[in-house]
């Protein structure tokens with residue numbers, strides 16, 4: 401009984417979208433399609449099963465396709481972890497990063513599945529496996545997310561959000577209709593006087609556009625909380641210029657993947673906040689590293705997602721619950737697909753603007769095999 405990994409399985413799925421969450425990236429590339437994700441299942445020689453998930457999204461920097469992720473897991477990553485003791489996750493991540501030249505997307509689902517299995521073996525929820533929640537309180541604050549949509553739909557969403565007690569909002573901007581985006585921000589600000597409003601342009605603006613539009617939206621919002629990724633991911637100088645020209649804190653998302661990225665952005669004074677996503681860091685091991693590097697440079701963090709289904713959302717929540725660097729409300733538990741593929745959907749559905757992560761060993765999710773059979777593609 402050594403708890404070695406015996407198999408690593410990559411399962412491609414396609415789950416239709418129920419509530420589209422359009423961004424400046426998706427509206428310019430045909431709209432949000434189905435959730436073409438990859439589930440990862442590792443099994444140990446003692447019969448313990450660990451689950452992970454990858455949301456590939458090829459329009460993203462390093463995003464890849466679902467097929468590419470499946471191939472890389474099967475051909476490059478599985479051989480690195482099979483027959484290895486399951487607890488050597490950091491050692492595995494070092495080797496996988498070299499094997500994939502730092503490509504994080506195929507890695508994060510396997511890192512996630514290893515943590516799930518190890519948590520079950522040690523009888524600890526993943527947030528405890530990672531060191532525990534601050535003040536022993538594994539709860540996370542949630543915001544209400546509003547994608548790019550028509551003003552009619554925005555008004556209805558803002559009513560729903562107000563009734564549910566939300567005061568923190570994340571709004572997607574950078575689309576083709578800036579007037580509508582201004583109206584969205586005005587609707588929130590007028591309906592919810594104590595609203596904290598943040599915007600995410602997903603690289604949709606030039607520096608000049610960003611400076612003008614951030615100033616305009618800051619005025620309409622009576623003070624934006626932050627602006628996320630206003631300019632393209634590789635325009636580091638542009639990000640810095642937006643930061644210098646406006647009073648709104650700048651959050652780096654597509655521009656910041658690794659611990660080295662976080663250090664570089666901090667040293668160059670490019671941003672005020674770092675967005676951590678397991679997809680960008682390559683999983684939980686490096687997510688901890690990015691949080692430490694950001695914190696050492698005085699930068700707080702935000703926990704983001706790639707719209708993962710139930711398995712990935714649970715992993716995101718465990719990390720958000722354990723990391724003291726993450727101080728902003730998050731939308732990681734929003735599921736936009738018709739099915740999250742897990743049995744525990746009710747337990748993982750937030751009721752209001754805070755959520756307590758379950759203390760079940762591992763991630764606290766099991767696959768719904770009927771749903772998996774319905775949505776898997778081979």
Ligand SMILES: [Mg+2]
Pocket residue numbers: 600602628629653654675704
């Ligand atoms: Mg973002």
